[in-house]
Amino acid sequence: MKKMIFICACLVALFTFVVYAKVKFSNPPPELTHDGVTYKAVRTDDGVIHAIDAKTGKLLWQTRLYKVQIDQDLEPDVQWIYIQSITESNGQIIVVNGNGTTFSLDPKIKSFIVIEPTRKPK
Template structure:
């Protein structure tokens, strides 16, 4: 009986230490950007790849725009595939967005059209070399 308990404990420790079972840390907050009376924020809790524009004076949400989607492979642990926005900045009438996968997007602030500068608008998990 003691041998079974030790084996179960050892297996539990191995599984708990395994990267395949590890939970990721929450995404780092993205600093809001302000331009022309509008504040652009990234609410990670709502949806991955989402940017929200809010009128600074009234606090009214002007629009929400999903910049990219993340295609989840059900055979792989979900949180290992997440890719959150890491930064935003304004440049030439656009909002430039970067994410954890190294992708970069341009959101035209007049038309709200998204253009992938680097990467795709659908982020797909790819295994990294171990």
């Protein structure tokens, strides 16, 4: 009887661990259109942004904000970092990812800078 309880407890712990180990996959953030350009997060785990001509739909350029280094000793999906939001502030395009890192794009020079580093885990 004790062996059966132990096995059940192990199974419950295992299934609980599996459920909580996954990163919640969310929908891409809403696109942002500013000065005739639509900025769109491509649903990848490495922060790709597309700049698209709002009138023609033509891809103007794309950039990768960050590259996720996958540790082979951990599940890949718990390491993925998705873009959470794209907004505009004072002519700058602001992008925030799931790690809390904030990037600022100057649309004129198509260059991003990190303005708020990644939060460290508690």
